[in-house]
Amino acid sequence: MAAAAWFDCSSGASGDMLMGALLDAGASLETLQRAVDAVVPGAVRLRTERVVRGGLAATKAHVDTEPGPAHRTWRSVRALLADAPLAAPVRDTALSVFARLARAEAAVHGVPADDVHFHEVGALDAIADVTAVCAAHHELGITEATSTPLVLGQGRVTAAHGSIPVPVPAVLRLAADHGAPVRSGDQPFEMCTPTGAALLLTLCGSWGAMPLLRVRGVGMGAGTRDLPHSPNVVRVVLGRPVTTAGGGNGAAADGQAEGEAGREAQGDADGPVGPGGGEGGGEPRLTDAVVVDANVDDLDPRVWPYVLSRLLASGAADAWLTPIVMKKGRPAHTLSVLCPPSRLAALRDVVLTETSTLGLREYRVGKHELARHFATVSLDGRPVRIKFARHRGRLVNGQPEYEDVAAAAAALGIPLKTALARASAKAQELAPSSAAWSAAIPAPSPAEDGGEHVQGGTGPAIPGTAAGAPPARHP
Ligand SMILES: O=C([S-])c1cc(C(=O)S)c[n+]([C@@H]2O[C@H](COP(=O)(O)O)[C@@H](O)[C@H]2O)c1
Numbered sequence: 001m002a003a004a005a006w007f008d009c010s011s012g013a014s015g016d017m018l019m020g021a022l023l024d025a026g027a028s029l030e031t032l033q034r035a036v037d038a039v040v041p042g043a044v045r046l047r048t049e050r051v052v053r054g055g056l057a058a059t060k061a062h063v064d065t066e067p068g069p070a071h072r073t074w075r076s077v078r079a080l081l082a083d084a085p086l087a088a089p090v091r092d093t094a095l096s097v098f099a100r101l102a103r104a105e106a107a108v109h110g111v112p113a114d115d116v117h118f119h120e121v122g123a124l125d126a127i128a129d130v131t132a133v134c135a136a137h138h139e140l141g142i143t144e145a146t147s148t149p150l151v152l153g154q155g156r157v158t159a160a161h162g163s164i165p166v167p168v169p170a171v172l173r174l175a176a177d178h179g180a181p182v183r184s185g186d187q188p189f190e191m192c193t194p195t196g197a198a199l200l201l202t203l204c205g206s207w208g209a210m211p212l213l214r215v216r217g218v219g220m221g222a223g224t225r226d227l228p229h230s231p232n233v234v235r236v237v238l239g240r241p242v243t244t245a246g247g248g249n250g251a252a253a254d255g256q257a258e259g260e261a262g263r264e265a266q267g268d269a270d271g272p273v274g275p276g277g278g279e280g281g282g283e284p285r286l287t288d289a290v291v292v293d294a295n296v297d298d299l300d301p302r303v304w305p306y307v308l309s310r311l312l313a314s315g316a317a318d319a320w321l322t323p324i325v326m327k328k329g330r331p332a333h334t335l336s337v338l339c340p341p342s343r344l345a346a347l348r349d350v351v352l353t354e355t356s357t358l359g360l361r362e363y364r365v366g367k368h369e370l371a372r373h374f375a376t377v378s379l380d381g382r383p384v385r386i387k388f389a390r391h392r393g394r395l396v397n398g399q400p401e402y403e404d405v406a407a408a409a410a411a412l413g414i415p416l417k418t419a420l421a422r423a424s425a426k427a428q429e430l431a432p433s434s435a436a437w438s439a440a441i442p443a444p445s446p447a448e449d450g451g452e453h454v455q456g457g458t459g460p461a462i463p464g465t466a467a468g469a470p471p472a473r474h475p
């Protein structure tokens with residue numbers, strides 16, 4: 001199920017406090033352990049303990065590590081994450097967190113980011129914290145998150161570099177890189193660690209007080225110290241996002257918001273019953289989305305297809321290029337990425353690392369989605385899905401899925417254009433009437449929506465028609 005999250009970091013934040021809070025809010029220790037094992041098999045054991053901090057009960061997450069390599073560079077951590085059998089969103093988010101950490105450490109110490117060292121046990125600890133928090137974020141279906149401003153602390157702390165001042169340099173650098181609001185607070189300790197800051201900067205799209213939520217759960221993650229006068233905890237509040245069709249806060253369309261985010265969390269945005277599907281396709285559903293744009297005139301053009309497919313694999317709803325002519329008359333492209341707010345951080349990193357752009361633009365947009373459902377036809381025994389779209393109860397479109405048509409054409413040894421024409425004709429036959437897709441139709445029954453419509457043959461069911469549809473790529 002979908003969730004918006006609000007992190008109360010008024011007592012600071014670290015990787016293990018965030019992990020404790022998400023475990024307390026319902027993430028499963030087994031899921032987190034599996035994710036960490038996928039990155040560093042057998043090297044880390046996660047466990048929890050119920051503790052009291054400032055009179056409040058909380059979950060303390062412990063990361064017990066086996067002795068490992070004394071140092072790990074960002075290059076080696078990146079390879080570990082890239083090769084790990086993790087769900088793509090978990091891997092991408094963890095890579096974003098570490099990329100931020102590495103950039104901040106590189107700037108502070110004046111070394112190339114690839115060569116930044118994560119020290120001793122700290123490396124395994126950070127790998128475990130980051131991977132576990134990203135896995136919990138994914139498991140809990142968090143699609144948008146807000147945090148209070150970061151409280152950083154005061155004093156000094158002993159790190160691998162010796163005694164360093166608090167706020168520690170890496171945390172300040174992270175805050176500066178991302179324009180995050182921070183303050184010292186009253187406590188004479190390090191309250192926010194680099195890992196905690198990098199996680200929050202990656203997961204949270206906004207800063208401030210708790211947004212309008214229908215609260216579903218609360219988690220308390222304990223810090224190591226029991227501080228006087230103040231509970232040393234991170235709180236996370238999980239809830240149903242509440243948005244109106246106008247984009248503001250309100251109750252009018254919160255059921256819609258939940259549906260959107262829920263499908264997104266399952267990677268199943270193009271399921272058999274699409275937006276508004278349960279209502280037979282009323283008004284298009286309006287959801288929040290973000291467009292990221294960058295103008296690029298100096299990337300080897302052979303790289304673009306790879307960039308586009310990486311963006312789609314990392315959760316973009318769509319990614320495209322527009323030819324433009326830039327200053328000095330240079331031919332160039334605008335790269336555009338459409339995504340849900342929850343994927344913004346990871347996709348921004350893909351744009352900034354895979355292309356040669358030096359910056360990008362982001363703007364919030366409203367995305368209108370028509371209700372859609374799938375049916376399956378057969379071309380001489382080859383299954384082809386048809387995606388139908390409805391608007392105000394009327395069937396307004398019915399398109400054969402290109403990949404299915406191409407596969408059928410190849411298997412049958414017929415030209416693609418012939419296969420496409422035949423599949424389109426079958427799609428027309430499936431509509432109750434009207435070649436123009438304009439006939440008013442009743443809402444499809446569950447069997448129609450989720451099942452097969454096979455005409456002219458009995459091809460096998462296609463994954464994604466009855467259940468487990470592939471992720472949507474288009475609004
Ligand atoms: O290991 C390094 S390079 C390191 C750098 C810095 C800087 O601010 S530079 C700070 N620290 C301190 O290490 C511990 C552990 O931090 P985690 O984020 O791994 O939990 C913490 O006290 C940092 O301030 C380490």
Ligand code: NI
Nearest residue numbers: 105108109170
């Ligand atoms: Ni450092």
